Amino acid sequence: MDRLIYTAATGARHLLEQQATTSNNLANATTTGFRAQLDSFRAVPVVADGLPTRTFVVDNTVGSDFRQGAMQTTGRPLDVALRGDGFIAVQSADGSEAYTRNGSLKVSENGLLQTAAGLTLVGENGPIAIPPDAQVAIGSDGTVSAIDTTQTQPGPSNVLGRIKLVNPETRGLVRGDDGLFRQQSGLPADVDQGVRLVDGTLEGSNVNAIDAMVNMISLARSFETQMSLLKNAENNAAKATQILALN
Incomplete structure (x- = not known):
């Protein structure tokens, strides 16, 4: 449960940040000489006392696409x-x-x-x-x-x-x-x-507008998935509380 909450919450946050990067690339699809920015996700464990059960998701800027434009x-x-x-x-x-x-x-x-x-x-x-x-x-x-x-x-x-x-x-x-x-x-x-x-x-810019649009849709659906996971974690916690109350 703990791992699910941390992973889903940080994943949703950094999905929004990657959405901003994709939006910036799409906005510069017609900018002369523009180079698309590249992002990727990586998992980072939380260093703390106790068992390492919590993990953050981080959006990492890996660089730029230096392929030549048209x-x-x-x-x-x-x-x-x-x-x-x-x-x-x-x-x-x-x-x-x-x-x-x-x-x-x-x-x-x-x-x-x-x-x-x-x-x-x-x-x-x-x-x-x-x-x-x-x-x-x-x-x-x-x-x-x-x-x-x-x-x-x-x-x-x-x-x-x-x-x-x-x-x-x-x-x-x-x-x-x-x-x-x-x-x-x-x-x-x-x-x-x-x-x-x-x-x-x-x-011209080396941004592919179609790929950028598809990526934006994919990120939006991934964000909805993270929100669903958080909702499931909340429901599971509520059910667990009910069971403990019966005991």
């Missing part, structure tokens, strides 16, 4: 997608270096190359400044060049910098509350010359 051609010069593994380095809101696969870029009011969310891209030699009235092109190796469009005849392209592209071990990455990835060590990742970009293309 490529979507946009034709926009400031849209880039990573071909294969790798990440784009950006400066997060707290000033630290973080990593994303969202390649929807823009030029800020101050002329800095940023993501669509307003995060400044990290260049190999610092932030990349874009001059006004310039046509920007991004090479497969992350090199950013611009051509002055104010002249009658287009001049030569000028290299403005190179986007920092990295490919750290995914096992050593953690996802922050802002959706960006960072190394567990807190140190910036090294530049990887093998990472390549595709211009005029965006990578």
Whole structure:
């Protein structure tokens, strides 16, 4: 009885937490470069005096799904997608270096190359400044060049910098509350010359909306099962009390 109550109660609680994770994945099914979050359940015995009869159920975040999403051609010069593994380095809101696969870029009011969310891209030699009235092109190796469009005849392209592209071990990455990835060590990742970009293309989310919906239904039914187990435990306890009262 004791084991049933603890297992069912904690199972119901963490089913709700996993439901929240699945809902977040489903909400980001159309977010550029999003990586689905993975969860799993595990049993944890309660360490206390007496017999080890009580066990908790814990929802454990095991990581993220790093499989590549579908490529979507946009034709926009400031849209880039990573071909294969790798990440784009950006400066997060707290000033630290973080990593994303969202390649929807823009030029800020101050002329800095940023993501669509307003995060400044990290260049190999610092932030990349874009001059006004310039046509920007991004090479497969992350090199950013611009051509002055104010002249009658287009001049030569000028290299403005190179986007920092990295490919750290995914096992050593953690996802922050802002959706960006960072190394567990807190140190910036090294530049990887093998990472390549595709211009005029965006990578979609790798969340399968159908699988996420089916998972949500399955979690809802599992929650109902846990509630039924708790109800059975209550009924069993009531019957036991009646028997003891008769004695």
